[in-house]
C-alpha cells in the first residue's frame with residue numbers, strides 16, 4: 303500500500319511516498335481503507351521536531367482520517383460493523399497514543415485500529431468533511447463549550463483564527479451568539495474570517511494587538527465589570543500574544559489555551575491575573591460524544607467544515623509546506 307513517511311525531523315523534503323506492507327488487523331481490530339485524511343497544526347511541528355516529543359521513525363503524518371471498513375482481525379466480534387461501513391477514526395488509539403504523534407498516522411491507504419476507535423459517519427457527510435473534524439473541530443468544541451463556556455452576548459477574541467481550530471472556534475462562537483474578534487495573517491484570510499461570521503478582524507502579525515482590541519471593546523478597568531475588554535481569549539498561539547492577551551481581558555475574564563504554536567514558555571504579567579481576577583483555562587483534546595455530535599451537526603447542515611484544499615496524497619509536500627508557511631485557511635485534506 304501507499305503511505306507517506308519521514309525518517310527524521312526536518313522540512314517537507316523529508317516526506318516521501320513509499321510502498322509498504324498493508325497492516326494485518328489483530329484480533330479486535332478493523333482494517334480501514336483510508337479515503338481522506340487531514341493535516342493539523344501539529345503535523346509540521348512533529349516533522350520539524352519542535353515539540354520536544356520523542357516520536358518513532360519512520361513516522362507517517364495525519365491524526366485525522368475517514369474511510370471504509372475493509373476487513374476484521376481474526377476472531378473479532380464485529381459488534382454489528384460490516385465491511386464497507388463508512389467510519390471516522392478517533393485519533394487517540396488505546397495502547398498506541400495519538401496517530402501521527404506517538405503512533406504512525408493516517409496518511410496511508412490502510413490503517414488497522416481497534417473497533418472501539420471507529421465512529422460511524424452519517425449519510426450525507428463526505429469522507430473529506432469527516433476527516434476534517436476529529437482533532438481540530440473536536441478540540442474546538444470542547445474548548446468553546448465545555449472549558450471556556452462561551453455564553454451568548456460575550457465578546458471572544460480568537461487569535462490565529464484561520465487554521466483548523468480557529469475557523470471552527472469562530473463558527474461555534476457565532477452559533478452561541480457571541481461577538482467574535484478574530485485575527486488572521488493576510489487580508490485574504492481576514493476577508494474569509496468575515497465570511498464565516500467574525501464580527502471584527504485584526505491582523506495577527508501586528509504588535510499593536512492591545513491597542514487594536516481596546517479600540518473595539520474599550521479599555522478594561524480594574525475591578526469594574528462594566529468596563530471594556532473581551533470576556534474570553536482563545537489563545538493557542540502563545541509566544542508574544544500571551545502577555546498581550548492579559549491586557550485585553552475584561553475584569554474576571556477568562557483565557558483558554560489548547561496549544562502554543564508560537565512558543566510554550568512566553569513571558570507573562572502576573573499582575574493582570576490577580577488584579578483583574580482573570581482565569582486561565584487549559585483544554586486538551588476532545589470527547590467521543592463531541593465527535594458524534596459534530597458529525598450530526600454536519601449531516602444536518604448546521605456546521606460546514608472550512609476546507610482549504612482537497613488534494614491527492616501525492617501532493618503531501620505542497621500541503622505540508624503551505625501549513626508551514628501559514629498559507630492555509632481551514633483544513634487541508636488529502637485523499638487516497
Ligand SMILES: NC(=O)c1ccc[n+]([C@@H]2O[C@H](COP(=O)([O-])OP(=O)(O)OC[C@H]3O[C@@H](n4cnc5c(N)ncnc54)[C@H](OP(=O)(O)O)[C@@H]3O)[C@@H](O)[C@H]2O)c1
Pocket residue numbers: 342343344437438441461462463464465466467468485486487488491506507538539560561562563564585586587588625628629630
Ligand atoms: N491540545 C489539543 O488537544 C490540541 C488539539 C488541536 C490543536 N491543538 C493546538 O492548537 C493550535 C492550532 O491548531 P491548528 O491545527 O488550527 O493549527 P494551524 O492551522 O497550523 O494554525 C493556526 C493558525 O496559527 C497561526 N500561526 C501559525 N504559525 C504561527 C506562528 N509561528 N506564530 C503565530 N501564529 C502562527 C496561523 O494563522 P495566521 O497565519 O493567519 O496568523 C494559523 O492559521 C496548535 O498549537 C495545535 O498544536 C491542540
